[in-house]
Amino acid sequence: MIDFLLNGQPRRCEASPDTSVLELLRDTLGQTGTKEGCASGDCGACTVAIGEGDAAGKTRYHAANACITPAHQLQGRALVTVEGLARGETLHPAQAAMVEHHGSQCGFCTPGIVMSLFTLHESQRQEDGERPAPLTPERLEAALGGNLCRCTGYRPIRDAALAMGDSPRGASRVARPSPDAAAPATEATPEAAFIQPTTLEALIAERRAHPEAPIVAGGTDLWLEVTQRLARFPRVVDITRVDELAALEETTLEDGRAGWWIWRRGDVRAPGAAVRRALPGVRPPAASSGLGPGAQPRHPGRQHRQRLPHRRHPAGAARPGRAAMAGGPRDGDGMAERELPLDDFFLDYKKTALREGEVIRAIFLPRTEPERHLKVWKLSKRREDDISAVLGAFAWRIEEGVLRDVRLAFGGMAAIPATRRGRRGDAGGAVPQRGGLCGGPCRRWRRTSSP
Amino acid sequence: MSDVRGSADYRRLSAANLLERLRLVVTADDQDTTSTSAREVMLDAYAH
Amino acid sequence: MRTLTRLSTKAPDTRHVDLDTDAAAARRDLEGRIQGSGPVARETLGQGxxxxxxxxxxxxxxVTGRAAYIDDLQVPADYLHLAxxxxxxxxxxxxxxxxxxVRALPGVxxxxxxxxxxxxxxxxxxxxGDPLFVDEEISYAGQVLFAVAAESHRAAREAVKAAFDAGVVEIDEQPASLDPVAAAERGEFVRPTHIQERGDWAASLEDAALTVTGEQFVGGQEHFYLEGQACLVTPTxxxxxxxHTSNQHPSETQKLVAEVLGVPLHAVTVEVRRMGGGFGGKETQxxxxxxxxxxxxxxxxxxxxLRLPRGEDMRVTGKRHPFHNRYRLGVDAQGVIQGGEITVIGDCGYSPDxxxxxxxxxxxxxxxxxxxxxxxxxGHRARTHFASNTAFRGFGGPQGMMVIEAAMDDIARRVGEDPLTIRKRNLYRQGRDITHYGQSVEQLGLLHELVERLEASSDYWARRREIAAFNAQSPVVKRGLALTPVKFGIxxxxxxxxxxxxxxxxxxDGSVQINHGGxxxxxxxxxKICQVVARELALDLDAVRITATRTDKVPNTSPTxxxxxxxxxxxxxxxxCLTLKARLFDFAAEHYELDREGMRLEDGALVAGIGESQRRIPWGELVQTAYFGRVSLSEKGFYATRSSTTTARPARGAPSTTMPSAPRWPRCAWTP
Structure with missing residues (x-):
């Protein structure tokens, strides 16, 4: 049973654990304003806003792809759809601006775009109190990067977004009752359950009892199994409400390396900022660089997805660092915790060092030393696509005209990320000159890599 | 016409190009190599 | 302000052309159309x-989510889902x-x-060439073998999966032909090759100062209409x-559905309210x-x-045609094309479509x-084992333009001049105004005028200098620039x-409903159609409501x-509108005893006479009176273009081709 607010009205729905918000809306509730474009979290036509109360008692909204968001994650939350924005004949500023600036043509992506704009509008309102903050191109792009439009070429939509900020504040009121802060539903039957642990301990207990049940955060990977491969999941574990997994901490490791521990959630922008500080060369997905996916898939999954190592990571994100895992084989009463260098974490395609019952607790990103050079380049089919065909990360130091500590990393060239450390006689120590950078190791690499 | 960008050849060529690019960057005199600039990222995005 | 490259000083091969006069005439013509003195009378400009x-x-x-697409329509409770x-x-x-x-599977x-x-x-x-289902021959990955009906979308998809798992399908796989060039070399075509030819092209190649040759591959493209293929069918x-279908060509769907069912066309009604995008992908497919x-x-x-999931939609429907193009062109020392040959090979997929x-x-x-x-x-039409490639914005035009634009860049490199200079030298001009298919290109001045205006307004040369400076400094990332005209036949x-x-x-009550075949x-x-009607009847746009395109309202329509x-x-x-208006005027003249001459619709009223004798009859009153006067308030309209087509002279030993109707505007597009 899911209790939530739909456009301000309390709703109670029954749904199997692998039901998406989109199915709930369209099939169960008959709310067809939210569209299915791809059922993969790529196109954004199904974008809805999900609100949750913050510490100050305000409702904060984030945009979500309804097609890959588990319906049960709505428990205790406020769902806003395109049908819920207008008050009678008075359109919400996001809607009015889209009409005025010819932001819709065929109209099919429009509900999703309106909801992304709504979320943007709401976040602006909250940050700045009375007057909306000015919109930067970066914010705009981050807010709309997850919405595809095939007709307009986006300019009229951008115009609408920019004009939306000028709308009189009074017109932007929507039904905004606080979502029910009740604890997540925990009732489960032996056959079907959507488990939402709130503590790491409960999560690990669940992992031990039901190691077969998949973990979900943002659904960007797992829910494709449902929508594309017609998989059924009678039991699903949702980690989005585990408090211990929602933090960001600056730290220094025992070996003296400074850096950041990245947890799953926390403030939407903070992990990106931390990654940026840690690795100035990396434009992490959460930054508005246009390199990462749009806002909708980003919010719930963020930096660290439990399933991310299985499929996304070999081709994807920043690599150096460490993984911390919790849960492992029982060690007395407590939860065994251990850490691994990320190099040792990936074993083979879809195989990691995670043991049964273990979860990734955090990922450590080391700070880049100031004298080190770093380049990260990515080639992908679509700029917003987080799956790259090839990703290359290169770090080096130059000491008196000689390359030192060269580290080359590639994603997409093998089942798991491949790295080569510069050693004497390898790339390290080479004098940077034309044609001389990496003859030997690269040839060897070419022989051994099998994309 | 098939998934050209997913093919092994494409990836190998791309990786080789990235290494060549790295060589050009390392051997250039006045390149800012302390980070990947925002402009580079934007230009990259269209260089696919 | 920088100086423009003047065609007259740099293009050596031009016979003297009074471009300015030509351009001025074209501009007058263009502005006349825009501002209202063109062929369509603008006496009511601005109204509606x-x-x-x-x-x-x-x-x-x-923006409120109320616009209904196929999957949003109200349906009978017992409707079936297909996969x-x-x-x-x-x-x-x-x-x-x-x-x-398959029929015995649970849920089917x-x-x-x-x-x-x-x-x-x-x-x-x-x-x-397009079987509804595979009989024996399988021609592409994604071709439809059979369809399943079940009580839910998911059940239907699961049944298909279960059917494959249960081994109901047995296929002997054969080697697939996936290379259009190889197919063309083997003579595997979906339709015969066409040739367009003008003059002694072989001689012009021999005589030319320079020869440029090249080949290019132009990739295909998925339509990615945001609303996938979908339809809802109810029995009568x-x-x-x-x-109910998401469809650019309802009349054709009506015909095909009737033929598949073996019933007359009048038994089938097709309705299209709106599509969530088409782009050519819903014209035949x-x-x-x-x-x-x-x-x-x-x-x-x-x-x-039947609503196709995105992945299936992409597999089962055709795309933009990939093309393989080759050229061999003779140019003079200034880079002006003297003649040559171009071959285009379209990858058509498995059928003509x-x-x-x-x-x-x-x-x-x-x-x-x-x-x-x-x-x-x-032009070759290669047959390959892909989904049958189909209409897509530009309909082959872009793929054809690509070859000559690539050649322009090649010529520029060979001659050592800026590509824009070369492009401008090669533009159609007086004396060089006959196409390779024999059509005379009109309004040449407009073409030159537009390119020059864009050259100025885009600051082409300043940008060119800036880019050259950037590229000199940047070892890896390079920037480019092109200004390219587009002539497109409408x-x-x-x-x-x-x-x-x-x-x-x-x-x-005076409200108006319009329906048309698009x-x-x-x-x-x-x-736009509402605007046309509102203007012709001098009404507010709100007074005109458009209804879904339906084959029982306007029959035998062309694709949009x-x-x-x-x-x-x-x-x-x-x-x-004009016919109805004339009928209302005749009635009003007789009923109200008004002067028929000079009668007009203006601001929601019929106006007759001038000055003191002017009478205004509000639209609503006019309509009601006409109704009681037993005048029909309904009218059908029809339009056909004037014939502007001739058949090209058959080239030597080659099949003849049909000319397109005149591309009346050389439309120009600037591509940064």
Missing amino acids: GAGSARAHESAIKH LALSPVAHGRLRRLDLDR VDAVGFHDVPGHTDIGPVFP EDEGVVV ASPWACVAALISRRTGRAAK LSDAIVDRAMFHADNAYSLGQARVT SFTAQHLNQAGALLHVYT TEMGQGLHT AASSGADLNGMAARDA
Whole structure:
């Protein structure tokens, strides 16, 4: 049973654990304003806003792809759809601006775009109190990067977004009752359950009892199994409400390396900022660089997805660092915790060092030393696509005209990320000159890599 | 016409190009190599 | 302000052309049209919002989620969901298909394949070659083997999966032909090769100062209409069906559904309110799903919905044609083309579909806005084991233009001049104004004027200098710049399609309903048609309501395509308005004893006479009075283009081709 607010009205729905918000809306509730474009979290036509109360008692909204968001994650939350924005004949500023600036043509992506704009509008309102903050191109792009439009070429939509900020504040009121802060539903039957642990301990207990049940955060990977491969999941574990997994901490490791521990959630922008500080060369997905996916898939999954190592990571994100895992084989009463260098974490395609019952607790990103050079380049089919065909990360130091500590990393060239450390006689120590950078190791690499 | 960008050849060529690019960057005199600039990222995005 | 490159000083081969006079005339003509002295009378300009930007007629429905697409429609409670079983191989023979076992699977209500089709099994839109279901020969990965009907979307998809798992399908896989060039070399075509030829192209190659040769591959493209292919079919009490479909060509779907069911066309009604995007992908390739759903609907007596999941949509439907192009051109020392040959090979996929016309259009645009001189253009239609490639924005035109634009860049490199300079030298001009298919290009001045205006307003040369400076400094990342004209032929190359119909109803409260043969896919066609009607009847736009495109309102329509939807249907709507207006004027003259001469509609009223004797009769009153006077308030409109087509002289030993109607505007587009 899911209790939530739909456009301000309390709703109670029954749904199997692998039901998406989109199915709930369209099939169960008959709310067809939210569209299915791809059922993969790529196109954004199904974008809805999900609100949750913050510490100050305000409702904060984030945009979500309804097609890959588990319906049960709505428990205790406020769902806003395109049908819920207008008050009678008075359109919400996001809607009015889209009409005025010819932001819709065929109209099919429009509900999703309106909801992304709504979320943007709401976040602006909250940050700045009375007057909306000015919109930067970066914010705009981050807010709309997850919405595809095939007709307009986006300019009229951008115009609408920019004009939306000028709308009189009074017109932007929507039904905004606080979502029910009740604890997540925990009732489960032996056959079907959507488990939402709130503590790491409960999560690990669940992992031990039901190691077969998949973990979900943002659904960007797992829910494709449902929508594309017609998989059924009678039991699903949702980690989005585990408090211990929602933090960001600056730290220094025992070996003296400074850096950041990245947890799953926390403030939407903070992990990106931390990654940026840690690795100035990396434009992490959460930054508005246009390199990462749009806002909708980003919010719930963020930096660290439990399933991310299985499929996304070999081709994807920043690599150096460490993984911390919790849960492992029982060690007395407590939860065994251990850490691994990320190099040792990936074993083979879809195989990691995670043991049964273990979860990734955090990922450590080391700070880049100031004298080190770093380049990260990515080639992908679509700029917003987080799956790259090839990703290359290169770090080096130059000491008196000689390359030192060269580290080359590639994603997409093998089942798991491949790295080569510069050693004497390898790339390290080479004098940077034309044609001389990496003859030997690269040839060897070419022989051994099998994309 | 098939998934050209997913093919092994494409990836190998791309990786080789990235290494060549790295060589050009390392051997250039006045390149800012302390980070990947925002402009580079934007230009990259269209260089696919 | 920098100086423009002047054509007259730099283009050495031009005979003297008075470009300024020509351009001035063209500009007068253009501005006359824009401002209202052109062929369409503008006495009511501004009324009804015509000529001004108005919100899309569905804009408010779009932003509130009320605009209904196929999957949003209200459906009978017992409707069926369909799913398709697609071939996993690109080429092979279907050895066995046990549909009885499929029908016995849990949740399956019905399953249909090739042998369940009562009428035509081939639904090729122009030429045969598109079987509704595979009989024996499998021609591409994604071809439809059979369809399953179940009580839910998921159940239908699961049943298909279960059917494959249960081994109901046995296929002998065969090697697939996936390379269009190899196919062309083997002579594997879906339609015969066409050749367009003018002058002694071989001699011009021999005599030329320079020869440039090259080849290029132009990739395909998925339409990615945001709303996937979808239709909802309900059975009627007769032998037919009503089809709701996301579709650019309702009349063709009506015909194909009727043929597949083996019933007359009058038994089938097709309705399209709007599409969530079409882009050419729903011109011919929306029909098969309607045919499949109609089949199920008639067999079960229940409504049937077929909505393709995105992944299946991409596998089963054709794309933009990939092209392989080659050129060998002779140019003079200044880089002006003297002649040569161009060969384009379109990858048509497994069947003709619209490929004949698409490859023709690629050939018609292989010159883009430049004179090829004495040239031969050859167009092959290669058959490969891909989904049948189909219409897509530009309809082959872009793929044809690509070849000559690549050649322009090559020539510029060879001659050592800026590509824009070379492009401008090669533009059609007086004395070099006959295309390789024999058509005379008009309004040359306008072409030159537009390119020069863009050259100035884009600050081309300043940007060029800035980019050159950047590139000199940047070892890896390079920037580029191009200013490229586009000449594009508007209207259908198949002459009979250049016609349209409209249906106008005026109700007794004065409100107006318009219907026409075009379909709305986001391009704003319905908005424009409403504006046309509102202007002709001097009403507010709000007084005019457009209704869904339906084959029972306006029959025998053309597809909404070829950049012609607004022109053709707008004129048909106007035709209906003019006829109705004339009838109302006749009635008013007699009933109110007014002077028929000078009678007009203005600001929601009929106005007759001038000065003191002027009478104004409000529209609503006029309409009511006319109703009581037993005057028909309904009118149909029709429009066909004037014939502007001639048949090209058959080239030596080559099949003849049909000319497109005149590309009346050299449309220019600037590509940064």
